[in-house]
Amino acid sequence: MITGTGITKTYKQRGNVLSGREVKALRGVDFSIEKGGAVSFIGESGCGKTTLGRIIAGLETHDGGEIVIDGVPMSSLKPRKREPYFRRIQLIHQDPYSALNPTRTVHQTLAAPLALRARRTGRPGSWMDERAEELLALVGLDPGYVLPRYPHQLSGGMRQRVVIARALTVDPEMLVADEATSMIDVSLRLGILSLLKDLRERLGVSVLFITHDVATARYIGEGGDLYVIYRGQVVERGQVETIIENPVHPYTQSLLSAIPVLHGLEKPGEQPVVPTAALDESKTDDGCLFARRCPFSTDRCASEVPSLAVTGAFPQEHSCFYPERRSVVATPLEAA
């Protein structure tokens, strides 16, 4: 199990190192991912999803808060001692082409981590080839076809499967899939999603799925938790089906309003949410971070910070003073 408490991360804004302008990418995020569980992070571009996913995979540092893996606080270990913990969390990112070395065949790509594993566990060399074939078959590829090939000789979907097979070489406990299908041809996406779902069921590997797309989160994270992230903060958290069927935070409601096919949410509402592009980011927010975009904002919202909690008649946690069923619509940017 992996948990995070109060995770914060601030970047100096790109191109603004001298002026010292900062971006608060994460503002105190708590999360918890069970062994074999599924968790999805959704939110609009720039809300901090990738930053959080990279911190969880040990690929990015955080400024504040604590990550605990299997009961061990990572801050209690020297960086070198953290490595075996984070090795069990493998990141699959969106571009499988850049994730693979173009000068290596699939065989060479899988042989490197498998050789390391064989050495660590005292297995014979012959085990590596058998395991490479086994893993490729597990991700739905024909080993005889793909092993001698280079990445450019494979389709995007095949490449992403190779990336997943490589992640499996270390017997991970968790896969962090960051928009893992967004750069793959639409016709091949469902195959990758069902593969991740299948791996979760067959191997008991937990999956953290990062996406803009609620329908995808619902498919892959079936029965798991959904975290709705806005400007580096979780604004709604709970079982994915519960939130999709009955979102209570106006931000979640506006995200869902952009999904035309979900049952019960087809009709866009009347109350427009101000688009992100219209927000002046130099202004500070003393109250709810969503107040300047929210059609339901009151004086209280502008001065008091709502905390993430279960309140009202809804089972999920949310950070809104006025949880309600309502129908809102995200204003298209051109109309702003």
Ligand SMILES: Nc1ncnc2c1ncn2[C@@H]1O[C@H](COP(=O)(O)OP(=O)(O)OP(=O)(O)O)[C@@H](O)[C@H]1O
């Ligand atoms: N290395 C970095 N240096 C400076 N700023 C960064 C860096 N990485 C991310 N940021 C900033 O932190 C914020 C969160 O970025 P992040 O990539 O985590 O968002 P995201 O939710 O993954 O967005 P997207 O959906 O577009 O992938 C953004 O404002 C981004 O510009």
Ligand code: SF4
């Ligand atoms: S607390 Fe107020 S501003 Fe924030 S989401 Fe709820 S109604 Fe809107």
Ligand SMILES: [Mg+2]
């Ligand atoms: Mg991202």
